[in-house]
Amino acid sequence: MLEEQTLTSYAPAMRYTNGQLESQFKTILENKQLVNFVESISQMVIILNKHRQVVYANNSYKDFCKQLNHDPLIGKRPGETFNCANAFNSLTGCGTTDACKSCGAVNAILESQKGKRSTKECQILTIHNDALDLEVTANPLDLDGEKLTIFSVNDISADKRRKSLERVFIHDLLNSAGAISGLSSILKEIDDPEQLKDIAQTIEDASQNLIEEIQAQRELSAAERGELQLQLREVSSNTLLTDLQKTYAKHELNNGKPIQLSMDSTECTLTTDLVLVRRILGNMIKNAIEMNVPHDTITLCCKENENSIELSVHNNSVVPNKVKDQLFKRFFSTKGQGRGLGTYSMKLLGEKYLNGKVGFTSCEESGTTFYIQLPK
Structure with missing residues (x-):
């Protein structure tokens, strides 16, 4: 023995x-x-x-x-x-x-x-x-x-996925569709051109978020079935991070939390699937937005190493020790039952499909950084 x-x-x-x-x-x-x-x-x-x-x-x-x-x-x-x-x-x-x-x-x-x-x-x-x-x-x-x-x-994986679709995906779609419907009904009562322009822009943003939700669910389902096809292209890290900064600065989840590019960020070119990298980093940014930290700032960064390029999202929150080991599991979430697809999809898409490494560091002194390391 x-x-x-x-x-x-x-x-x-x-x-x-x-x-x-x-x-x-x-x-x-x-x-x-x-x-x-x-x-x-x-x-x-x-x-x-x-x-x-x-x-x-x-x-x-x-x-x-x-x-x-x-x-x-x-x-x-x-x-x-x-x-x-x-x-x-x-x-x-x-x-x-x-x-x-x-x-x-x-x-x-x-x-x-x-x-x-x-x-x-x-x-x-x-x-x-x-x-x-x-x-x-x-x-x-x-x-x-x-x-x-x-x-x-x-x-019970299939049953869990079905309930997730009902609780999370359809719930989010209804929220977005309801917002678009509500704003649309207001349009016919407004004569001020500037106000009309603002509401039209808000409807456009909400519609884009609705499309993003549908595409994200479709990608995740295809990835789990092993049917996701990569579309590789050359991507500028600076263009990618700047685009994400602009997108999530005005995202419906963001209530004014600043998003900035790190002064230490490196400009480099990588060959990858732009849609999947955006999805992974977008989920990292959404997580940071949802953290309730006073006077918080979200920082995006790119670092070029000898064999890899690291893209990261930092904020000042701290992940509790009891959560760290569970974070990338499907349906595990600190936000309530039926959530938890964001962090899981980061790992699935980033490692299984992009051949990278997805992880995070978190401590009281330096806050939390989620990252994806992609091979050159």
Whole structure:
């Protein structure tokens, strides 16, 4: 048996050896009634030992993980079978990092090890920037004196996406359409040419925001299906940042928060998909606009490094520690249920499609900077 590792930040890190795992696997195979029961269930099901390691997986689970036999799964923990990014951020693996403290999967397993059934939701961002939304149930099982857990999984990603479309996207569209309708109804009652011009400009801006929302949702859906086609072109960093500065200075979300270009910003040319880069930086700027920080200023910057070009958005807010590890998960948000697509789409579009690196730094002394590093 491997020794307990002291580096764990949450659940125990101890694991059984290969020999012990093989013995447990054989014990389960000998229990025909248990195997037949697990295989008769349409849900994904695995059996875990007391160290949260897989000792048996039914065919539904193996199909979902794209494994043809047991060998690649035996000994792994649930997050490792799903390629959870957090599971590979530590030598001690799934369930042992700070980020794991808010994971529904490990918490359900830990509760089941205390003798009670537990059902929770689990959000996973994989090492390939795919998002999984799962409902997991952990049931305690005593087999020949061995404390095991029957761990079943429902993929609820499609349901989450549907609810997101209803709650977020359609809600935002109705707000924008309502604003346009309200302003349009006022036009026929106004005779002052200057006032008419101002309202017409406001309607044009609101219409553009409406189009942006529709395009953003379409891009995100295509990206998640793996169908997004890149349109590469040469882009001037200074032109890009200046355009974003003008756009979001008058955005409907912005109530007068200043947006400026950094004095240290470098002018350079990069070859990329302009629409996607604008979408990523636009989401970073929107996040900064929505932060409630007195006398805040948003600063846009470009820095050229040896192998990459970094575009960033800075403001004076601070991201709480409990939020940092969750920030790029789909539907995770500090703004309420059903939000959280902005930061998730940054990671998906920036890393999976533009081959860059998306991240952030945040502390009391220097505030928060979101960035995307793109290869030259």
